[in-house]
Amino acid sequence: MSIAETAGGRPPWRLLLDYVRPHRRSLLAGAALSLVTGATGLLLPLVARKLIDDLGHDRSISGALLALTALVVANSAVGALGSFVLRRTAESVVLGARRALSSYLLRLKITAVDRSEPGDLMARITSDTTLLREVTTAPLVGLGTGGLTLAATVVMMGVVDPVLLGVTLAVIVCAGTVLGVIVPRINRASRRAQDAVGVMGASLERVLGALRTVKASGAEHREEATLHAAAEESWRQSVRAAKWSAAAGNTAGLAMQTAFITVLAVGGARVATGAIEIGTLVAFLLYVFYLMSPIQQVVGAITQYQTGSAALSRIQEALGLPAEPVSRPGPLPSPATGPASLDFADVRFRYADDLPYVHHGVTFSVPARGMTAFVGPSGAGKTTVFSLVERFYDPESGVIALDGRDLADWDLSGLRSSIGYVEQDAPVLSGSLRDNLLLGNPSADDDTVRGVLKTTRLEGLVERLPQGLDTLVGHRGTKLSGGERQRVAIARALLRSPRLLLLDEATSQLDAVNEAALRDTVADVARTTTVLVVAHRLSTVTMADRIVVMDAGRVRAVGTHRELVAGDPLYAELAATQFLATVD
Ligand code: ADP
Numbered sequence: 001m002s003i004a005e006t007a008g009g010r011p012p013w014r015l016l017l018d019y020v021r022p023h024r025r026s027l028l029a030g031a032a033l034s035l036v037t038g039a040t041g042l043l044l045p046l047v048a049r050k051l052i053d054d055l056g057h058d059r060s061i062s063g064a065l066l067a068l069t070a071l072v073v074a075n076s077a078v079g080a081l082g083s084f085v086l087r088r089t090a091e092s093v094v095l096g097a098r099r100a101l102s103s104y105l106l107r108l109k110i111t112a113v114d115r116s117e118p119g120d121l122m123a124r125i126t127s128d129t130t131l132l133r134e135v136t137t138a139p140l141v142g143l144g145t146g147g148l149t150l151a152a153t154v155v156m157m158g159v160v161d162p163v164l165l166g167v168t169l170a171v172i173v174c175a176g177t178v179l180g181v182i183v184p185r186i187n188r189a190s191r192r193a194q195d196a197v198g199v200m201g202a203s204l205e206r207v208l209g210a211l212r213t214v215k216a217s218g219a220e221h222r223e224e225a226t227l228h229a230a231a232e233e234s235w236r237q238s239v240r241a242a243k244w245s246a247a248a249g250n251t252a253g254l255a256m257q258t259a260f261i262t263v264l265a266v267g268g269a270r271v272a273t274g275a276i277e278i279g280t281l282v283a284f285l286l287y288v289f290y291l292m293s294p295i296q297q298v299v300g301a302i303t304q305y306q307t308g309s310a311a312l313s314r315i316q317e318a319l320g321l322p323a324e325p326v327s328r329p330g331p332l333p334s335p336a337t338g339p340a341s342l343d344f345a346d347v348r349f350r351y352a353d354d355l356p357y358v359h360h361g362v363t364f365s366v367p368a369r370g371m372t373a374f375v376g377p378s379g380a381g382k383t384t385v386f387s388l389v390e391r392f393y394d395p396e397s398g399v400i401a402l403d404g405r406d407l408a409d410w411d412l413s414g415l416r417s418s419i420g421y422v423e424q425d426a427p428v429l430s431g432s433l434r435d436n437l438l439l440g441n442p443s444a445d446d447d448t449v450r451g452v453l454k455t456t457r458l459e460g461l462v463e464r465l466p467q468g469l470d471t472l473v474g475h476r477g478t479k480l481s482g483g484e485r486q487r488v489a490i491a492r493a494l495l496r497s498p499r500l501l502l503l504d505e506a507t508s509q510l511d512a513v514n515e516a517a518l519r520d521t522v523a524d525v526a527r528t529t530t531v532l533v534v535a536h537r538l539s540t541v542t543m544a545d546r547i548v549v550m551d552a553g554r555v556r557a558v559g560t561h562r563e564l565v566a567g568d569p570l571y572a573e574l575a576a577t578q579f580l581a582t583v584d
């Protein structure tokens, strides 16, 4: 099961374990190396005690010195290897989270996308997952090895002198109480800091997505203020988290200093009374010294975990958004071929529960093959018809059927592979012209591409461009004109050899010559494919086999141009003005 599927409702630490589980071997290896590092460190005081004893009794110290050197070298070598293994594992965990999250976001339902800010989702993939690096391995291992080393050190301390151990533990318990108060504050501040990064991502995306409009409106200063406010909020919260983390670290440090001094005082008194040897006190003090690093590890683990669990809960939120079912990868079980038929039966639909209905019982039938034009005033619900056919949304009631089969019964990718869709604003993606054309059918061969370029009248453009099909078109195709973008979008849809072609005001920005040429192409395609067009020009509508007149979420009339001019006043009026749907 993927992480995405198990995300719902788990506490952050369980989720953390889900992310870490695939890497448990390297994590364990790293933990083992850290333990060995800790153990070699733990032996040092014993060797030191022997050294002092040897010195005191005038024995040769070369053996003890050699052991000391070997331990120090082993300690640093194994320590370095261990920390590398752990960091590598941490990067693998981040990779796993990024893969899971990006696959998930690509499958998000359009309704979920409508409700979210893409910039914020982006921040969750890039920034929040990075924080996982800090939290998955180091704290887990820190907690494990630090805890074990801590326990071992405490046992050794007990062996050396139980009284001094009691003194040390009392100090540690006091510090632990203080930490209990600090730690939740780190979590809260981290969460707010990451939320602010998300807000910043959202504002950035908003500005960069429409930089021309922002500049033309002279709104740079206001957008700048919004961006800065988000950045400053993230700063404020991160500083707050830093403050509490520092306090936590300092509490641990202070506790150790206190323990050191107390042990020195109490131990000194015990040496004076002859209760313990001076070597024992030195060994104990060294243990107190060695307690420092596991305690810091454990405290560090706890504070880092707070940051990480804040990021995790943001990742978990993204994984909780509704997504489309996973489609089978690879070739589909051969979908039907030939033109498709489409039926809407009493379809009622609204974009969200708190929004008014857009379709109030839409009914029409489109047989296989031929061209059907949708006309009606702006806002009538024409684009929504296409969105429903692509199953970007599901109707609230009523049935939409392709080939007589309810869309709900179709495999989603099977359904979409039957359809070529040119959206109203003809989106073009950043990348080369070729990338854009082959987006919907990467396996199209050169001859086919050439043929489609010819029918969509893009040959001239491709010849003119110095790099031809490999020319980069810029973000959203800004380097192309509106008409060129539309023709690229149409070419892309045609290259899919769809069974159902949906054109939403696809030629609205073309000049008359190109429009007429494409009209002929579309008429040609309609001989072998079912074509639905939202039309804005009378010329397109008059050549349609049937016209569906929509108004305010209802189908007013269906018929040919001649029938409708005579029978439908709205259509007659639209036809009289030549423009059948204002471009919106
Ligand atoms: P048309 O294409 O006929 O001009 P649309 O189908 O695009 O009309 O839109 C019909 C209505 O649905 C409009 O009132 C519009 O505001 C609303 N609408 C369109 N898309 C969305 C959306 N994603 N979320 C909410 N409302 C929407």
Ligand code: MG
Pocket (backbone or CB within 6 Å): 382, 383, 384, 424, 504
């Ligand atoms: Mg529209």
